[in-house]
Amino acid sequence: MRRLRLEGPPDAPGHAVLRTFVAPFFVTHAEGLLNREADTLRLLATVDDVPAPALLGVDPVAAECEHPSLLMSLLPGAVRLDDADHEARIDPLARQLLAIHRVNVPPSARPRVYQAWTSPERVRVPEATTRPEVWRRAIEVIANEPPQYEGCFLHRDFHPGNVLFDGEGTRPRVTGVVDWVETSWGPPDLDVAHCATALALLHGSRAATRLTERYRALGGTLAPPATHRYWRLLDALAYAPDAERVATSWRALGRADLTPGRVARRLEGYVAGLLGVRGC
Template identity: 60%
Template sequence: MAEGESAAVVETDADDLGWSNTRAWVEQSFRPGDRIRAVEKLRGGWTSQMRRLDVEGEGKQYSLVLRSFVKPFFVKHSPGLLTREADVLRLLADTAVPAARLHSVDAAAEHCDHPSLLMSLLPGNLRLDGEDIERKTELLARQLVMIHKLLVPEESRPRTYQAWTSPERVRLPEASKRPKVWQRAVDVIRRPPPAYRPCFLHRDFHPGNVLFTGEGSGLTITGVVDWVETSWGPADLDVAHCSTALALLHGAPAGMQLADHYVAAGGTLSDDPGDHLYWRVLDALAFAPDAEKVAEPWRELGRKDLTSSALAQCLEDYLQALFSRYG
């Protein structure tokens, strides 16, 4: 997680967080003499409760990030989710991907108040504003290419990807002025998934999970976080997910640029426009009707303009742009 998320940090009283057992578990992993000096609650996510732990002792001061699942749905699925993230962080430790270092994990809450994972703090911060969109999109594309080109031994590969919607599960907006666009989108995914060449996927790669430092030409990615959904599947799907998020954050044109930057950076997408369209639409429809859930943490980080109606309009414009380009 981010060292520079100062704008997204809220000071809090550690004793009011219901985490006495978790704190004891964390401190047991420390070197002799180390102790937690301060605790801050991090904003910007909705699946987990995130805390920054500043540690001091006889050695150098350092900071860690604690992820805890507290919502019933995620507590139920935490053994799989947190074990997967721990495995992925171990896998990435010897690669060039800027991911956190695993410190400790208690996926089933055997020792903690809630299922928890402890990891290193990464430098940088989230950049969800409209500055340097072109540069950010290029960097996101390059980072995805690096992730997708990782050579992962068969025994270390994550689970096969899971689709996050289907024609039967899609909820369409009720007030759309272009209902045919939405119906056409549903029709696009009424087919078996296209054949694909599988690779290592982040599966939830978007600007809300990427940390940056610098400005302009000096803008750099310093961290990629939230690896609980990591999967094995088509590169098109990761590109689709990030493209949808860019469209919601910055408008349809931004969502349409990522795939071009990805290919220019050396990535490979489906040669069949219809197949590529399938993955793009499959991801976009998972946000229907208004992407309210994903936008909640974005609004906490300053994007108050992302209302339900604005998001629905962005999503509709993005679908239309996909049809105009890919058929």
């Protein structure tokens, strides 16, 4: 991701953001990922309450560029992952997620159906855990068939690292939502679950619970608690065994306190709490 300063006529944008795929895995899948993001940004250009970047250009197969790339507008605001005032950001997150889920998408323009990011056979129980029964019970839950759901438009990777904020203290305001390559069609529970897992790792399990409470209070529809738990565990177990891959990027953004041991304990405590296991 690069921020570009543009020179040109007075009415030209002063800055833009260039997304370039260079890692072999992403280059292999670039055509599908970048076309999906481009289609989504075109759709969201007509939606007032979802502040997404404007699409400026896309070259998903590197026909003109050195690498597969997408050029988009630069949005105001900044990512905020700090613990200070994090509770004040939960309501705007829930409100923005609800607006995304209410985007009206014609059947012919729907994105692909969601893909699960883990499965029972892929979950690895942490070697250092003292509560292996927690992980076994969680795996048993996601081994069931996915619950029936009424689908909606999903960001699919909605979490604080993909949301830009402006405003100080207790009055934060969402100014942008980025990273639309995983846009999907599926249950709103899955987007809520993904954001909840991130909040649990960043700030503790109470923040995750608060997000779900606010989403419902604002008018969002989620599955009954027992069914909703399936989606929460499906997302959380995708981070097993230790959530270190996401913590690495968060530490680079200033959260040096999120050591491997700390995020591992938070993940296990969050999973245990979803199962109602005491002592978490």
